[in-house]
Amino acid sequence: MNIGQAAxxxxxxxxxxxxxxxxxLLKAAHRTDSGYRVYGDDDLHTLAFIKRSRDxxxxxxxxxxxxxxxxxxxxxxxxxxxxARQHIDDLNQKIRxxxxxxxxLQDLVEHCQGDHRPDCPILKNLASGCCAxxxxx
Numbered sequence: 001m002n003i004g005q006a007a008x009x010x011x012x013x014x015x016x017x018x019x020x021x022x023x024x025l026l027k028a029a030h031r032t033d034s035g036y037r038v039y040g041d042d043d044l045h046t047l048a049f050i051k052r053s054r055d056x057x058x059x060x061x062x063x064x065x066x067x068x069x070x071x072x073x074x075x076x077x078x079x080x081x082x083x084a085r086q087h088i089d090d091l092n093q094k095i096r097x098x099x100x101x102x103x104x105l106q107d108l109v110e111h112c113q114g115d116h117r118p119d120c121p122i123l124k125n126l127a128s129g130c131c132a133x134x135x136x137x
Contacts, residue, residue, distance in 0.1 A: 003029075006039040010047035017047065025050055025064055058087060 007014045020026040021037075026046055029037035039047075049070060053063045065083055069075045108122045 001039050001044075003037045003039065006037075006044060006047065009044055010051055012047055012051055020047070020050055023060065025060065025067060056087075057091060062087060 001009070003014045003017055006012075007017055010017070012020075017026065021028060026043065029039055029043065032038055046067070049067065050063055053066055054060075058066065062083065066080070069080050069083070105122075108125055111121045113119070
């Protein structure tokens with residue numbers, strides 16, 4: 001199938017497929033005599049694997065490692081599990097950081113009068129360059 005068909009089947013854009021090919025996540029596609037890319041079932045499986053990995057938040061580097069492990073039938077599942085556990089740890093850290101950002105912003109919103117006055121602790125905080133403690137008005 002051509003790149004447009006592969007894109008439709010995989011749920012990825014043709015641009016992303018070309019990008020994944022250019023960075024080595026996807027092997028170079030076979031080409032027709034006229035230079036068009038041609039993808040087979042194995043390529044679609046790899047694209048589905050990449051898409052699902054990216055949907056789960058794995059970085060491109062991590063996806064590359066996962067692909068290597070997936071393609072190595074002699075790999076230890078412990079290696080895959082370790083990579084997934086590290087990703088969970090990274091996600092949990094991001095969740096904590098997002099929670100802190102939400103709490104800070106929530107505190108700023110609660111201390112903003114939101115009326116006709118120009119004084120605004122949200123803007124003061126943004127201007128201060130600090131995000132840990134809100135600037136009280």
